Amino acid sequence: MKTVSIVVSAYNEEGNIEKLYEELTKEIDKISKVDFEILFVNDGSSDKTFLKIQKLLERDKRLKMVNLKRNFGHEIAMTAGMDYAKGDAVIFMDADLQHPPLYIPQMVDAWLEGAEIVLTKRVDNMATSWLYKLCAKTFYFILNLLSETKIGESMPDFRLIDRKYVDFLKGFNEQDRLFRGLLSWIMPNDKVKVIDFVAPNRFSGVSKYNFFKSLKLAIDSITQFSVRPLHLATWFGFAGAACSIFLGLWVIFEHFVQHNPTPGYATIVSVVGFVGAVQLITLGIIGEYIGKIHIEVKKRPLYLADLIEGKDDKNEK
Numbered sequence: 591m592k593t594v595s596i597v598v599s600a601y602n603e604e605g606n607i608e609k610l611y612e613e614l615t616k617e618i619d620k621i622s623k624v625d626f627e628i629l630f631v632n633d634g635s636s637d638k639t640f641l642k643i644q645k646l647l648e649r650d651k652r653l654k655m656v657n658l659k660r661n662f663g664h665e666i667a668m669t670a671g672m673d674y675a676k677g678d679a680v681i682f683m684d685a686d687l688q689h690p691p692l693y694i695p696q697m698v699d700a701w702l703e704g705a706e707i708v709l710t711k712r713v714d715n716m717a718t719s720w721l722y723k724l725c726a727k728t729f730y731f732i733l734n735l736l737s738e739t740k741i742g743e744s745m746p747d748f749r750l751i752d753r754k755y756v757d758f759l760k761g762f763n764e765q766d767r768l769f770r771g772l773l774s775w776i777m778p779n780d781k782v783k784v785i786d787f788v789a790p791n792r793f794s795g796v797s798k799y800n801f802f803k804s805l806k807l808a809i810d811s812i813t814q815f816s817v818r819p820l821h822l823a824t825w826f827g828f829a830g831a832a833c834s835i836f837l838g839l840w841v842i843f844e845h846f847v848q849h850n851p852t853p854g855y856a857t858i859v860s861v862v863g864f865v866g867a868v869q870l871i872t873l874g875i876i877g878e879y880i881g882k883i884h885i886e887v888k889k890r891p892l893y894l895a896d897l898i899e900g901k902d903d904k905n906e907k
């Protein structure tokens with residue numbers, strides 16, 4: 591029988607682990623066509639998440655925990671889960687019940703019917719305000735304008751990926767990684783199914799993404815998948831140079847032809863300021879990329895983890 595691995599990333603989710611386990615097992619116990627393996631990735635939580643998962647391991651043989659030695663971030667936590675997953679397909683989900691287990695039977699059915707990637711699309715998100723939604727829309731618009739790899743809006747990390755594509759994803763070695771983008775990079779034209787869902791509020795705890803983390807994610811998403819900002823820097827440079835030349839010609843024209851010399855200060859200040867700004871922007875963008883090269887060339891391991899399994903068969907469910 592085929593096996594489906596479910597990878598759940600958890601960072602300080604002590605209030606959600608048991609509830610998620612209950613909801614999850616309620617759904618997967620209904621499915622007899624495949625076996626399941628559940629991998630909880632504890633992403634260096636500082637609360638009781640580890641203990642909560644450990645307690646569950648004693649109850650259910652299908653459960654495993656990938657315990658990261660410190661907090662590596664959501665993207666790395668998903669990568670670690672994917673690396674340890676043995677299933678013929680892998681389902682990724684959050685631990686806070688914003689990715690309702692209710693949809694798992696549909697995802698598995700779609701896979702068994704031939705879909706190789708089953709994505710979910712958030713048709714509504716009860717947890718976010720209109721301002722957040724507006725910011726997200728603007729972000730995806732700019733991202734897709736700047737990036738060569740198109741990244742879908744409202745496509746959360748709740749998805750099923752067939753083993754074939756999991757192996758492709760494992761071929762990406764970059765440190766700085768965004769699953770959404772990597773997946774979009776390998777996305778086939780067919781055998782993709784999208785399931786709509788409504789994201790409920792988080793069951794317990796607070797979001798781990800504050801404004802600065804979200805902004806970093808936004809900048810990373812652009813620089814990881816696109817060199818267009820580099821082109822933009824060049825165009826800024828050209829535009830700045832063109833403006834300066836035009837201004838210079840105008841000053842010469844006013845002085846020698848119109849005999850109406852313009853006072854020098856304003857022009858000098860604006861030209862120097864403008865050129866300086868262009869240089870700074872350009873340097874900043876180049877810096878972003880050099881920073882990425884700096885990180886990538888080190889080829890450090892992505893994470894450090896232990897695999898913890900239930901002890902013996904007598905606990906078998």
Ligand code: UDP
Nearest residue numbers: 599600601633663664667684685797798799
């Ligand atoms: N998460 C993680 N490591 C982190 C931050 C978050 O594994 O450093 C997990 C978190 O426990 C949750 C999922 O990633 O299961 C999504 O995080 P969160 O719910 O905070 O994000 P939001 O839904 O608010 O975008």
Ligand code: MG
Nearest residue numbers: 684686688792
């Ligand atoms: Mg969440």
